Amino acid sequence: MRRRTMLKTVGAISLSSVIPKVSIASPVEYKEIRKEIETEVLIVGGGTAGTIAAIQAARAGCNTILVENGSQLGGTTTTGGVAFPGLFHAWGKQIIAGIGWELISDTIQLGDGTFPDFNIPTRRAHWKHQIRLNPYLYALLSEEKCQEAGVQIRYYETPTQATWENGRWNVKTVGKGTHTHIRAKQLIDCTGNGFVTALSGFKVLREDEIQPGTLQFKIGEYDIDKLDMKLIQAKYEEAIKKKEISQTEFRSIAALLQNQGDNIQHILGADSTTSETHTIANIKGRSSLLKMLRFLRTLPGCEKTKLVSMQPETAVRETYRIDGEYQITHEDYVNGKVFEDSLSYSFYPIDLHDEQGVVPKHLNEHKVATVPLRALIPKNSQNLLVAGRCVSSDRLANSALRVQASCMGMGQAAGAAAALACKQNVTPLKVIPEDIRKLLQKHNAIVPGENL
Numbered sequence: 001m002r003r004r005t006m007l008k009t010v011g012a013i014s015l016s017s018v019i020p021k022v023s024i025a026s027p028v029e030y031k032e033i034r035k036e037i038e039t040e041v042l043i044v045g046g047g048t049a050g051t052i053a054a055i056q057a058a059r060a061g062c063n064t065i066l067v068e069n070g071s072q073l074g075g076t077t078t079t080g081g082v083a084f085p086g087l088f089h090a091w092g093k094q095i096i097a098g099i100g101w102e103l104i105s106d107t108i109q110l111g112d113g114t115f116p117d118f119n120i121p122t123r124r125a126h127w128k129h130q131i132r133l134n135p136y137l138y139a140l141l142s143e144e145k146c147q148e149a150g151v152q153i154r155y156y157e158t159p160t161q162a163t164w165e166n167g168r169w170n171v172k173t174v175g176k177g178t179h180t181h182i183r184a185k186q187l188i189d190c191t192g193n194g195f196v197t198a199l200s201g202f203k204v205l206r207e208d209e210i211q212p213g214t215l216q217f218k219i220g221e222y223d224i225d226k227l228d229m230k231l232i233q234a235k236y237e238e239a240i241k242k243k244e245i246s247q248t249e250f251r252s253i254a255a256l257l258q259n260q261g262d263n264i265q266h267i268l269g270a271d272s273t274t275s276e277t278h279t280i281a282n283i284k285g286r287s288s289l290l291k292m293l294r295f296l297r298t299l300p301g302c303e304k305t306k307l308v309s310m311q312p313e314t315a316v317r318e319t320y321r322i323d324g325e326y327q328i329t330h331e332d333y334v335n336g337k338v339f340e341d342s343l344s345y346s347f348y349p350i351d352l353h354d355e356q357g358v359v360p361k362h363l364n365e366h367k368v369a370t371v372p373l374r375a376l377i378p379k380n381s382q383n384l385l386v387a388g389r390c391v392s393s394d395r396l397a398n399s400a401l402r403v404q405a406s407c408m409g410m411g412q413a414a415g416a417a418a419a420l421a422c423k424q425n426v427t428p429l430k431v432i433p434e435d436i437r438k439l440l441q442k443h444n445a446i447v448p449g450e451n452l
């Protein structure tokens with residue numbers, strides 16, 4: 001058919017046959033959901049540790065609910081964009097495996113990524129054994145594995161109340177149009193901030209000063225090899241003097257350009273413990289990036305600098321820690337103390353960031369720290385576990401314990417402890433540690449005493 005004939009034919013079709021019929025909207029009530037649900041294990045916080053804890057509890061046969069206030073799983077690893085977990089290996093041997101390692105291996109495989117060569121010792125360059133992940137795939141696979149294991153995920157929800165009554169946790173959550181009352185036999189706090197621990201009345205600890213946070217982003221469209229770095233350094237120093245940019249936020253212009261923005265910004269006081277403080281941290285991270293981007297575009301050779309990607313929130317390093325049945329000390333950490341109830345390993349330099357940046361302190365050869373069950377239990381609590389960066393520890397030990405491989409190991413340990421406590425109808429402190437270790441090994445985790 002010629003074009004003009006076709007247009008005429010289309011024009012001849014009456015309008016009523018093209019425009020779909022719509023009914024007239026009448027006023028209705030907004031459909032909110034109010035529910036009461038029972039579960040065996042409830043995990044709050046679907047981040048680095050919480051996702052693993054949930055998969056472990058569900059794979060061990062427990063009815064499991066995972067409440068997450070964001071819109072995807074992975075927390076700091078995905079939403080925060082810290083997609084370079086470490087350290088799974090120490091002194092030439094793997095020390096953390098299990099569900100976290102399975103997720104990482106699947107992410108590497110699906111994204112055609114590569115593992116570092118773990119046989120080459122890193123010496124002081126520990127980051128060489130961190131694994132560069134595609135965070136989008138990691139989030140997708142986390143969700144898929146949760147669903148395959150039978151974990152019920154509830155996004156956009158946060159607890160408003162958590163009370164221990166008549167041998168059950170009663171946790172009330174609110175979300176977008178939801179009001180949920182969840183009754184659970186075992187509760188695991190994986191919020192990274194000890195939020196549920198504090199909400200249920202147990203003590204949390206915090207220093208006056210916390211480590212800075214970082215908004216992860218990527219910049220591009222300049223040729224690093226063609227830049228006059230001497231001139232750029234001079235302009236950077238001049239801009240700092242004039243207070244156009246902040247030196248504490250970007251300590252090295254060379255590193256910023258070399259790394260294309262990766263893990264380079266420092267936002268002092270970044271705090272994710274309340275919506276209000278996290279809003280401030282996000283706005284500070286973004287406005288600091290915007291200022292820097294405008295400055296970069298004034299530099300010779302960087303005029304076309306582009307913002308290639310940016311995470312949706314400023315990642316936070318440190319807030320509250322729980323006051324547990326045991327507090328892991330700096331001495332325990334650097335001496336690789338093994339406890340009767342150690343459930344997982346942790347290996348990283350002491351890594352405390354401050355206004356000046358960070359100078360990691362490496363562990364002595366063959367030392368590998370461990371995490372005892374008691375450090376995952378808030379003091380005097382019942383049927384409550386914690387996993388992740390808010391593990392019970394002093395500040396220096398925590399600066400190493402907080403890394404992702406360690407959080408994944410703790411997450412799996414907490415999931416296994418909760419599952420056994422649930423089946424035995426006891427509080428996790430009463431579960432025999434050797435039984436938890438056996439369950440962990442059944443799910444491919446490496447437990448202290450093994451592999452070293």
Ligand SMILES: Cc1cc2nc3c(=O)[nH]c(=O)nc-3n(C[C@H](O)[C@H](O)[C@H](O)COP(=O)(O)OP(=O)(O)OC[C@H]3O[C@@H](n4cnc5c(N)ncnc54)[C@H](O)[C@@H]3O)c2cc1C
Binds near residue numbers: 086
């Ligand atoms: C900038 C930066 C760089 C880092 N560099 C490294 C590195 O190089 N290598 C490394 O291994 N580690 C690194 N870390 C440390 C590591 O990434 C984190 O300490 C670790 O991921 C924390 O895990 P988590 O499970 O405790 O918390 P998260 O992964 O943050 O998970 C907490 C989850 O709980 C949810 N949540 C919080 N509050 C609530 C609530 N009230 N209700 C419901 N859900 C809630 C959050 O949305 C989130 O999903 C870095 C961290 C930062 C910030």
